Amino acid sequence: MTRIAIDPITRIEGHLRIEVEIENGVVKDAWSSGTMFRGMELILKGRDPRDAWVFAQRACGVCTTVHALASVRAVESALDITVPKNARLIRNLIAGIQYVQDHVIHFYHLHALDWVDVVSALSADPRATAELAASISDWPTSSEAHYTAVQQKLKTFVDSGQLGPFANGYWGHPAYKLPPEANLMAVGHYLEALDWQRDVIRVHALLGGKNPHPQSYVVGGMAIGLDPNSPTALNARHLSEIAGLFATAKDFVDRVYIPDVLAVAGFYKDWAGIGQGIGNYLAYGDFPEDETGDPRGFYLPRGRILGRDLSTIHPVEHTGVSETVVHSWYEYPDGEASKHPWDGVTSPKYDGPTPPFESLEGHDKYSWLKAPRFEDEPMEVGPLARMLVAYGSGHADVKAAVDTVLASLGVGAEALFSTLGRIAARAIETQLLAARLPVWLAELEANLKSGDLAIADVTKWDPSSWPPDAQGWGMEEAPRGALGHWVVIKDQTIENYQLVVPSTWNGSPRDGQGRRGAWEEALIGTPVADPTMPVEVLRTVHSFDPCMACAVHVFDPAGGSSVEIRVL
């Protein structure tokens, strides 16, 4: 038995440590540990609830904007505010383009290097690369001249001896299966996607002043002025520019991202049988398409799947959420086993090893992540959970897209419960949202044309209009999964504030019953050809798109006593 620690896990947001035990070339046990804590929930106490979103947004700068939205929704829920139609649509536009941009960045810049061997691209034939690229898409850069230039750039870079961010990759590892031409094509698209992501997210600047951390939310709606004919408000020119950026976004998704995912997946079909995980999936649903607030009016539906049974979609109420800290570096002063977020407590109590340390083995508590559970069950959240819940709910767009991808890869629905399934679900979702954004934009334009310029409900802006006690929750689907903020307001200030974020669900440590979180469970059974180069572990962990500033940590206390520890 070999126990290895991978710390830092890179190409994620934040600080994650993974420890795994390997036996006969396969992961037998895993521990996920979030190694950074800031105290956001403590900092929010005593502040003006209208300010909370500015603070909460800083939970994460990669999934920027999502915590701002969850926060204003929580406070609006507490104060019983319904935002105007224009605000609802603008929030959908900001959140939707965030999905599209963030998912593409994840595939090319955070995840691809687990599957794409950059060094191998040096030996590719540019002409064959162009032919390969042209065979899967009519994207205009599929030319021999283009790939000759990309390869030359790469060669100059490598010849300089300064490999920068590509230094010390596991290049040449036998788990890399792509032919050199596919690797070169991917490197080319990696570079193109760098420019594309910068351009399309200008939508956030046009609607929120900047990205990351757009700044136009207010409790009750949005701050941006609306007037198609005003030079100083969101006007016809801005709407036209946004429409153009949406077209640019959709074009790249349809003609580069989707074909690339299918092409790469074709070489890695064995990963449809690896990384299954816990098999319970939770989606809060999001993208409201009416003013009722009823989840049945969401574009992506709410629901829960247990034991991979897609035939039954279970209901979701926020009261089903609780958190335990049995294996986390916190304490509940009253010794309670678990707490609903309204009663949640964030009381740090580190009792891990003293740095510098080599291993978390033997430490019962091993993460700065709490362990969220839904009706006491561990859950996986994220694009796969959303697509499965939608698929099981009979969502027409999702069903068609999923079935198309499954047919294209020649695999059945069971292949979705896997590392590869997560990658495919993320791509499918990106394509659906890229197609949906213009619909919401058209709706916004039509509404403005009808003369409705309302952007905020300010009837409860003045805190003196609030009840002395109020509590609310804001549920959202962030790109990485189900996100909830809970707020308790007393005498116009925040009495309690708790965030239960996607990576806390997925990166959860064990609970009181010893049940692993989603990453830990998904790593079980993952093959590791060479424990000194554990690229396979990275593949499964990265398939969840971890985001640790919001939440991180996984580890198992039951390891044997005679294991070898190697810090990788």
Next chain:
Amino acid sequence: MARVAVPNDPLYQVLVKRGVSRRAFLKFSAAMAGALALPASYAPTIARAVAAAPRVPVIWLEGQDCAGNTEGFLRASHPSVAELVLDTLSVDYHETIMTASGAAAEAARAQTMRDYKDGYIVVVEGSIPLASDGIYCTIGGRTFKSIVEDVCRDALAVISVGSCAFDGGLPAAAGGPTGATGVARVVPDATLINLPGCPMNVQNLTATIVHYLTFGSFPATDTLGRPLFAYGQLIHDQCERRAHFEAGRFVMAWGDEGARKGYCLYKMGCKGPETYANCPTARFNDGASWPVKTGHGCVGCTMPNFWDQMSPFYRRLPTAPGFASDVNADAIGLGLVGAVAGLTAAHAVGSYVRKRRQGQEDGNGPGAAAESGPPTASPAVTSAPADDAAASAKGIQA
């Protein structure tokens, strides 16, 4: 128009080999000269410096951060992030983008420190927790504090990006339990420049790096270690809505007629009259916009301890008599801290923390260790009124 390098320039040949187009090259040099307020004749000098081989190694450290500054870096244009990462710099360590994980990642960092001793630039993002011996942030089993000390020791220069690395930022706000602080306090002897903001504007980062590469020194800074070219002027003095302020035309409620007409956001709590930054002129996302342009007030994110000093964010700055001139705008700033001594509970939190932080950090402010250029009008956050505020508010907090 001054001379800029032309395609037969040997330098340009170097760039071509690296895959930089002529158009990108000219744009880059001109943009950098512009950002640094240098004459266009400096463009060739700048270009020569950034094209030097070997490329300058960069070690980008992330502590108690949200990666917002990293994302800002990825939004770079002229030069683009691809040009920065592949052509101009050698980003040898950056957790969010680097291929290697675990020990392989740490080895890459160690090798750069070894091979380029006294020759690499360190960028620090995120605060550094000092409480409980630093256990609130560990990487590879080591505390972030020990990593920052280690990596900065043999660095050519250190750049703090974002408000958290500047002075502790959000984790250091009232109620934060981790003893978070900024770079200046942890490595007081480093050659440090601060680029606060939440996040910083990447245009200011690239200009700062280019200045260093071109002239071998950081640009002139204020007393807080912030470059004057970017933090030398009040937002209020550069704001496109300033004329409405002068004319007394204000947004009075979200979505009102004034909001549609782009009136001044002062009465909605805008902290522009109090905040030094070039947001109105540099803007974000390739010049697309900035928060005030899209209708929300500035939150003062480039200023010390802004999470406490500038909040509540919707409370308007204290009224100055007949606010209609630069003098009065500055007076508003000077008056802020005293007025914040208001007796609401929310204010009390901030005041309490000011007291606490002053006790902890006396003489160790974020700019204390920075290479200071000519002193400038220091921001109006002073300690004297804060003490009074804290004294009157402490009881409420307790």
